[in-house]
Amino acid sequence: MPLSLLWLGLTLLGALQTQARRPTPDLIPAPPLLRVPLQPDFQHDKFQGKWYVIGLGGNAVSKEQGQFKMYATTYELKEDGSYNVTSTLLKNEDCYHWIRTFVPSFLPGQFNLGNIKSFPDLHSYTVRVAATNYNQFAIVFFKKVTKNQEYFKTTLYGRTKELTTELKERFVRFAKSLGLTDDHIIFSVPIDQCIDDA
DSSP states (O other): OOEEEEEESSSSSSHHHEEEOOOOOGGOOOOOOOGOOOOTTTHHHHHEEEEEEEEEEEOOOOOGGEEEEEOEEEEEOOTTTTTTEEEEEETEEEEEEEEEEEEOSSSSTEEEEEGGGGGGEEEEEEEEEEEEEESEEOOOOOOOOEEEEEEEEEEESSSSSSSOHHHHHHHHHHHHHHOOOGGGEEEEOOOOTTTOOO
8 A cells, every 4th residue: 555644644634645655564553542541630621722733653653754743632621521622734835624423432542533434444443542641741642543554642741832752752652552662753853834833
């Protein structure tokens, strides 16, 4: 399969970008959800708001792609406990907004994509907040199954465009605990266009 969708975004679907990649058999297997930590005592109201995407790691992400332009993802808590999630990114010098809904599952801090039927090739989409202190950083895990292939990514969010070296190293350790290598972990280049108005 010469083309695939690259996951960009904390999403929490993030923005997908078509890119060439290795044949499908080279995909690192997605870990079972039970192996992915879940933020204890997840606080829905504290997690909402704007997050900048600082880092990405995933089985369809490659260092060969180089750095990516930073984008922002905003979580807006609704009365039913779900989030309206808007990713804002700069694409071809235009601001692009992608809106979707994350519906809470039976576990606090775990979500499923709402209205999944509008994505015919998507069989499942799970979001799991692995770690956050709410006011500085979050590490979020995403897993999707499409056309009998499992793709996963993890995203490092920051409330600001810069995070400490220690938090970036923590993110890299987490990504590697999922089976990813350095070749599957990239960091963003901070920008101002579009994302500061999001």
